[in-house]
Amino acid sequence: MSIQVLRPGLMTTIQDLGRYGFQKFGVLVGGAMDQHSLRIANLLVGNKEGEGALEVNLFGTTLQFNEDTLIAITGGDLQASIDGIKAPTWRPLLIRSGEVLTFTSAIKGCRAYIAFAGGIQVPEVMGSKSTYIRAQIGGFYGKALQKGDRFECGMMNERNEAIFSQLQKCSGHVAWSVNGHPFVNMNQARTIRVLRGTEYEYFDKDSQQTLFQETYEITSQADRMGYRLEGPPLTLNEPLELLSEGVTYGTIQIPPNGKPIILMADRQTTGGYPKIGQVISTDLAHLAQFQPLDEIKFKEVSMEEAEYAFINNEKAIHKIRLSLQLKFPL
Amino acid sequence: MKYKIIIKPLGDSALIVQLGDGVNPLIHERAQSLTTLLNMYQFNGFIEAVPAYNNVTVYYNPFIVYQSSYKTGQTSFQKVSAYINELIMRGKQERPSKERIVKIPVLYGGKQGPDLDYVAKYHNLSPEEVIHIHSSQDYLVYMLGFAPGFPFLGGVDRRVATPRKETPRQAIAPGSVGIAGEQTGIYPLETPGGWQIIGRTPRQLFLPEQSPPTLLQPGDKIRFIPVTLEKYETYKEDIQ
Structure with missing residues (x-):
């Protein structure tokens, strides 16, 4: 088998862009927390952008390659190294048989993504390779990777082959890289853009202002399901009885204690807490790169601004797709 | 079909179509109907529609919506809203498919239903009376959520409605049948x-290998059938 897990790290799972079409059955979407990084990693090795890749968290993951393998590492800077030498990131990279890839610890961001040419060979469950741990489906036998697990890459397509053979000619990696900064902002003091939530109007005036003026802190209770925040509590004008209804990635809900919870990739499909805000889609990748105890500020934007950001981001990813096609002609 | 709808954005990639208030089978039918319509007449960029008690959440890709319509000066949210309004205004009510009654065999009490005695005592009833009340009405499946295949059902008889436990259990076995306030439901997976x-069913609610992947669908009615330990065990063997 081509890749062996020497140390799994905190929580390494196979993720793609999520399992859509089954939310009405209560099946959560899941998928990569930082989808921009996952998509770019896949494009860099010649995969379709929604292919399954590894999501690595914070520190400790170590993989051994038993075959020459084309990969790309994107996302947070987890100090990736190959046999002890700093690994080039945000570009296609040829790992030689016998080499060991290690993620030491996160110096910027929280999650890195490793895409493999040909993808990871695991079956799709309900149209997706994303790992759904609670239901024990998808990914690698429905679980996070464990020490000793081995997996295989899928068959390479023409585009994978083109990049692979060109890299063989230039000592395994290229001199250029994609600038990840516009796609994933990992600087300190990040501000996350937010649209008003469906129950925004039911919160008292003070709370409406507090959300956009005060600084919150991500607590240690922050995982793929949601981030619990610490900071000034937010309160409703009067108690509100809500029925469960749809929620989504980035929904900011307020439980009875007034402390916001931001729903992340592994959120449940429905929820019954009032929703004060909704993180815009474009900023979810930035949000995914926060670490516990990081500070977070929210800025209100309009629907026009949110959609404009979404459209520009898609255009920017498309530009990367085109320039890679020019760099590696078939 | 003429009724007032309200469309609210749920961020930039989803919206909620509010079709009425409260828990009511007629309003729920609107949600079922709109979900069916959206699946039949999909717009470019449509991802999926998720019905709840009295609304439908519609997920979409705003970039594809933007690309596939030349109307300028309109947001993707406005375009999708207009499409949904038109779909409803055209007045075609998709009749939900024929009502299905799904029988759920339940072993009440004992190890499988550790809180049955508590519920009985809470209402000054005998455990048998609780079982009788719980199993003598059909329940409409309003929606699935919380966990794969978890049904949100129409209200339970007030005579057995019981508040939640003060301290939640760490793990509830799959198939467990419970009461929380006026709600009743079945846990598909082991969850806290x-x-x-009050009991447990041997039937599996989440069937990832099948299509659709859940035993129950929104719009189904379910009927709890009390069974003996012997029957419960036989059932379990049959399923495995």
Whole structure:
């Protein structure tokens, strides 16, 4: 088998862009927390952008390659190294048989993504390779990777082959890289853009202002399901009885204690807490790169601004797709 | 079909179509109907529609919506809203497919239903009376959520409605049938939870290998059938 897990790290799972079409059955979407990084990693090795890749968290993951393998590492800077030498990131990279890839610890961001040419060979469950741990489906036998697990890459397509053979000619990696900064902002003091939530109007005036003026802190209770925040509590004008209804990635809900919870990739499909805000889609990748105890500020934007950001981001990813096609002609 | 709808954005990639208030089978039918219509007449960029008690959440890709319509000066949210309004205004009510009654065999009490005695005592009833009340009405499946295949059902008889446990259990066995306030439901997977567990069914609610992947669908009616330990065990063997 081509890749062996020497140390799994905190929580390494196979993720793609999520399992859509089954939310009405209560099946959560899941998928990569930082989808921009996952998509770019896949494009860099010649995969379709929604292919399954590894999501690595914070520190400790170590993989051994038993075959020459084309990969790309994107996302947070987890100090990736190959046999002890700093690994080039945000570009296609040829790992030689016998080499060991290690993620030491996160110096910027929280999650890195490793895409493999040909993808990871695991079956799709309900149209997706994303790992759904609670239901024990998808990914690698429905679980996070464990020490000793081995997996295989899928068959390479023409585009994978083109990049692979060109890299063989230039000592395994290229001199250029994609600038990840516009796609994933990992600087300190990040501000996350937010649209008003469906129950925004039911919160008292003070709370409406507090959300956009005060600084919150991500607590240690922050995982793929949601981030619990610490900071000034937010309160409703009067108690509100809500029925469960749809929620989504980035929904900011307020439980009875007034402390916001931001729903992340592994959120449940429905929820019954009032929703004060909704993180815009474009900023979810930035949000995914926060670490516990990081500070977070929210800025209100309009629907026009949110959609404009979404459209520009898609255009920017498309530009990367085109320039890679020019760099590696078939 | 003429009724007032309200469309609210749920961020930039989803919206909620509010079709009425409260828990009511007629309003729920609107949600079922709109979900069916959206699946039949999909717009470019449509991802999926998720019905709840009295609304439908519609997920879409705003970039594809933007690309596939030349109307300028309109947001993707406005375009999708207009499409949904038109779909409803055209007045075609998709009749939900024929009502299905799904029988759920339940072993009440004992190890499988550790809170049955508590629920009985809470209402000054005998455990048998609780079982009788719980199993003598059909329940409409309003929606699935919380966990794969978890049904949100129409209200339970007030005579057995019981508040949640003060301290939730760390793990509730799959198939457990519970009561929480006026709600009743079945846990498809092992999860933590605070419901009063009165019994357990051997039937599997989440079937990832099948299509659709759940035993129950929104719009189904379910009927709890009390069974003996012997029958419960036979059932379990049959399923495995």
